[in-house]
Amino acid sequence: MDSGEAVPQAVALGVLALAHLFDYASFLVMVNRHGLAAEANPIVVILAEAAGLPGLTIAKVVTVTFAAGLMILIAPHRRRVALGLLVFGISAGLVGGVSNVLTL
Secondary structure, eight states: OOHHHHHHHHHHHHHHHHHHHHHHHHHHHHHHHHOGGGOOOHHHHHHHHHHHHHHHHHHHHHHHHHHHHHHHHHTTTOHHHHHHHHHHHHHHHHHHHHHHHHHO
16 A cells, blocks of 8 residues: 555544444433433344443444454455445444434
């Protein structure tokens, strides 16, 4: 990867991280106000019940880190697949965050 590719890739990964930070922060506020029953994603509910907030936080960080790493590995050979993964990851974070905010 040359320096011309590094900056856009860093920006893309930053946007991915920010989308999921928005999802996570809005989740914390929503759960604080309405309880875990307000969460629309059953996987998040099950994970939160089983592992608590620390486990949920670790799972979130690991998942986003895995997606970012996968994008970096795939990008040199399959740019469109990497872009699709990025768009999906950002969309998932934004949809989750917006869903949480609408619940507030």
